[in-house]
Amino acid sequence: MSSSTPSGEITERWDAFLAKIKERFEQTMSEAEAGCAALLDDAELDPMPMSNAWNAIRLQMLSLQRKIGDTWSEKIQEQLYDPNGDAKFEGAKVDREYAKGFALEQRIADELQATEVRIFGSAARKIYEVAKTKLEGHFACKQCGTPLQIPKGIFRSIYVVCASCAMTNTFEPGTFARSAEYFCAHYLANETAWPELKAMSAAEFRVNRAIDGDSDSAGEPRTLAMLKMWEAATKKYWEVYLKARIEIIPEYAADYDKDFNGKMQGFYNDVARYDEWKSPTNTSVNT
Incomplete structure (x- = not known):
């Protein structure tokens, strides 16, 4: 009224x-x-x-x-x-x-x-x-005392074979280092990928605030092009984020493809709720 x-x-x-x-x-x-x-x-x-x-x-x-x-x-x-x-x-x-x-x-x-x-x-x-x-402390073989070579970026328990006597030692980084792995890797990578995160979030915000094509409300109509921009920004963010995370924890490199595909599948599951994404002109593979 x-x-x-x-x-x-x-x-x-x-x-x-x-x-x-x-x-x-x-x-x-x-x-x-x-x-x-x-x-x-x-x-x-x-x-x-x-x-x-x-x-x-x-x-x-x-x-x-x-x-x-x-x-x-x-x-x-x-x-x-x-x-x-x-x-x-x-x-x-x-x-x-x-x-x-x-x-x-x-x-x-x-x-x-x-x-x-x-x-x-x-x-x-x-x-x-x-x-x-x-x-970076001194970790030595329990049998012969030779310093153990601990791989870079290890924040969890691993087995390390002594180069001198071949005994298998259990490397225990300690509670603080173990608990730091995910927190540090995630937030440092997120900081590196901040420009991409900002672009992805802006694209998502625009989509969420857009209106359906037949709505009388004020606002920008939602389009397939808008959704594709969100898709591109999301791909770029996860690419930069996951690679930055590998710089901190090198062993994550083995799971890069799996992690990237999993993140993008989450996006495709989300975007599928929009009718514009189901358009016959949309050539994305994961529709």
């Missing part, structure tokens, strides 16, 4: 609402990095308290982001239409105001992800340096 409230007042309220959302988000992000770093240090490099705190912050900010779309659809959009006005003008006005909210939603998504990459990348570097120091 259309409102008799002048559109100028509606857009002023919309602008004020968006400004408050932006202010709260920026204040929270300005405090998050230092707070998470302090939690990591206080926990003696145990990332769990920091991770729990960040997850709580992230959920709060995603809820804040959702308020933009909810407020638009519940309180703003219909009030901007004037039943006695020119349809083209009213449509352009609605699109313009919608774009303000969309831009802030995108900014929150981008900055939230960028902050997460920085927080966890910094934490992973701290943990990784300590883990490497522990792994």
Whole structure:
């Protein structure tokens, strides 16, 4: 139902609402990095308290982001239409105001992800340096005392044959190094692949905010070309991420193809829900 409230007042309220959302988000992000770093240090490099705190912050900010779309659809959009006005003008006005909210939603998504990459990348570097120091200790054969040659990037128990007496030794890196493997490999690789992650996330955000072709709502119609851009960005991200992870843990190289195909299959399972992806003109193999 259309409102008799002048559109100028509606857009002023919309602008004020968006400004408050932006202010709260920026204040929270300005405090998050230092707070998470302090939690990591206080926990003696145990990332769990920091991770729990960040997850709580992230959920709060995603809820804040959702308020933009909810407020638009519940309180703003219909009030901007004037039943006695020119349809083209009213449509352009609605699109313009919608774009303000969309831009802030995108900014929150981008900055939230960028902050997460920085927080966890910094934490992973701290943990990784300590883990490497522990792994660079003196590991000797239990039978003859000859120093053992431990392969690079090993954060788990392995058998190592002594070059002198041929005895098989069990190399145990210690609890700290063992627990550091996945955390460090994932977040350091994610940091390396940040430009690709940002592009992939932006493409996905655009798809998720797009409207069906027959919808009357404001927004960009979803197209096959849009989905293909998301596909290309996803391929690039996983390629860079997985190769960066191998630089940290070389033994992951043996599973590169399997890991890449598994990640992309997850994408194809997800994108298959869109009718545009099922178009006869789509030549992707995994449709």
